[in-house]
Amino acid sequence: MANTKSAKKRVRVSRTKHERNRVVRAAVKTRVSRVRRLVDGGETAPAAELTTAVSALDRAAERGILHPNNAARRKSRLMRMVAKAAALAANPEAAAEAAASAKAHAKGTGKSAAKKTAAKRAAARSTAKKPSK
Numbered sequence: 556m557a558n559t560k561s562a563k564k565r566v567r568v569s570r571t572k573h574e575r576n577r578v579v580r581a582a583v584k585t586r587v588s589r590v591r592r593l594v595d596g597g598e599t600a601p602a603a604e605l606t607t608a609v610s611a612l613d614r615a616a617e618r619g620i621l622h623p624n625n626a627a628r629r630k631s632r633l634m635r636m637v638a639k640a641a642a643l644a645a646n647p648e649a650a651a652e653a654a655a656s657a658k659a660h661a662k663g664t665g666k667s668a669a670k671k672t673a674a675k676r677a678a679a680r681s682t683a684k685k686p687s688k
Contacts, residue, residue, distance in 0.1 A: 576620045583621070586611045587633060594636050599644040605637055 557563045586608040593601040609630050616626035 579615050579618070579620050583608075583611045583615050587629065590633055591636065594640045599641045601637065605633065608633060 557566050586604070590601055590604045590608050593604055612621065612626040612630055615621040616623045
């Protein structure tokens, strides 16, 4: 435990700040999850919930509870999610085609495809005839 008077005060101050920051972070998470739940439930434009979530993120960043870039990233992801849901609702056929092409593209790329290729090469090397001496 702290020995000096000023160190004891710092411990008290940091505890109270921690509690306040924790409450704000939890509120931000709740607001963001409400928007996500609405979008997942089929809502195309959760305007009221979205504005409260964005303002909560801005407030937390302004107070120094969240890093400004962290808040900006979360807002961007929320906006993108809502925009995608609105696009899906507006034109479901085009969205289905885009999802199918994205799935086909993802099937042939990425780390798993690279691992498979490397495994095939290793198997080919091990089964190839080695010259005898």
